[in-house]
Amino acid sequence: MSRVDIESLRKSLRLYLVLGSANCHGDPAAAVEEAVRGGVTMVQFREKGRNALKGAAKEELARRILVICRSFSIPLIINDDVDLALAIDADGVHIGQDDEPAERVRTRIGDKILGLSVHSVEEAKRAENLAVDYFGVGPIYPTQSKDDAREAQGPGVLRDLRRENVSLPLVGIGGITAERAADVIGAGADGIAVISAITGAQDLRQAAQQLAHKVRASSSGR
Numbered sequence: 001m002s003r004v005d006i007e008s009l010r011k012s013l014r015l016y017l018v019l020g021s022a023n024c025h026g027d028p029a030a031a032v033e034e035a036v037r038g039g040v041t042m043v044q045f046r047e048k049g050r051n052a053l054k055g056a057a058k059e060e061l062a063r064r065i066l067v068i069c070r071s072f073s074i075p076l077i078i079n080d081d082v083d084l085a086l087a088i089d090a091d092g093v094h095i096g097q098d099d100e101p102a103e104r105v106r107t108r109i110g111d112k113i114l115g116l117s118v119h120s121v122e123e124a125k126r127a128e129n130l131a132v133d134y135f136g137v138g139p140i141y142p143t144q145s146k147d148d149a150r151e152a153q154g155p156g157v158l159r160d161l162r163r164e165n166v167s168l169p170l171v172g173i174g175g176i177t178a179e180r181a182a183d184v185i186g187a188g189a190d191g192i193a194v195i196s197a198i199t200g201a202q203d204l205r206q207a208a209q210q211l212a213h214k215v216r217a218s219s220s221g222r
């Protein structure tokens with residue numbers, strides 16, 4: 001098996017739903033199904049926070065989400081839990097700057113997708129020679145969904161990354177809404193990653209549809 005095809009990864013990143021049980025009123029797997037029916041193209045299971053599931057309960061939920069992702073042929077990425085990603089044979093792992101180092105994660109996950117959060121051109125440049133497949137860049141706008149989020153930087157950080165010839169797929173994250181999606185894509189992102197714009201909506205499927213439409217309209221020609 002070889003590493004993921006970068007152009008198909010760019011497409012998968014177009015509308016990236018990030019979620020865990022802390023973000024959902026009801027069953028997160030049901031939320032994933034609704035959102036995917038609306039047009040989500042990739043999912044990240046991010047089980048964090050005070051009441052986060054652990055052990056067998058966490059794995060059981062991840063497996064249920066995986067079944068849904070597989071049935072729609074979209075990738076499931078696990079946030080910062082290589083053991084879980086390997087146990088359920090998920091499609092990849094996403095790590096932050098303070099998680100297990102990218103080199104070690106790559107050795108453990110083989111050809112699975114590896115995403116890394118970066119917050120500046122410096123961090124991206126430092127990571128460019130690591131075997132990372134995409135960068136999550138944020139927070140673009142202020143976010144309520146991450147306790148330790150840094151200061152929002154606006155879409156300009158994406159423009160800076162492209163100006164500095166960072167060619168890896170980029171997905172913007174943090175406070176992104178349907179109204180803001182075009183600015184994020186216009187600044188150079190391949191896609192948007194969202195929590196609350198989908199999980200906080202009354203109608204998850206419709207929210208995903210709207211976001212997918214905005215991303216498609218603003219990335220036409222790419």
Ligand code: 3NM
Pocket residue numbers: 018117136137138139140142143144145146149150173174175176193194195196197
């Ligand atoms: N990571 P929402 S911001 C999970 O800056 C996450 O790296 C961020 O949630 C980063 O779409 C963020 O509700 C939260 O703002 C995104």
